[in-house]
Amino acid sequence: MQGELLERFADTQTALIAALDAGDTEAMIAHTRDLGGITDALRTQGVLRGHVERRVAAIQGEQTVATYTGRPARR
Numbered sequence: 001m002q003g004e005l006l007e008r009f010a011d012t013q014t015a016l017i018a019a020l021d022a023g024d025t026e027a028m029i030a031h032t033r034d035l036g037g038i039t040d041a042l043r044t045q046g047v048l049r050g051h052v053e054r055r056v057a058a059i060q061g062e063q064t065v066a067t068y069t070g071r072p073a074r075r
Helices: 002-022 025-044 049-060
Strands: none
Touching: 002 025, 002 049
16 A cells, blocks of 8 residues: 555656646646645655655655756756
8 A cells, every 4th residue: 555655646746747847737736635645645654754755766766856846856
């Protein structure tokens, strides 16, 4: 279940970034709401923010930073 939530988190985060890039306000709101629900579900399972960020980066195969830059950030 946790792995599935982390995959959904990564997919929704990617969709939110695409919506930000496209200026699609309705999609931004929907994806932000979805991320909130996924984050709440992860917190309920006792997953901390740092753990989530490391797992999402691992799923994406890269290290990311926690700021929006308009494109994927890499270190």
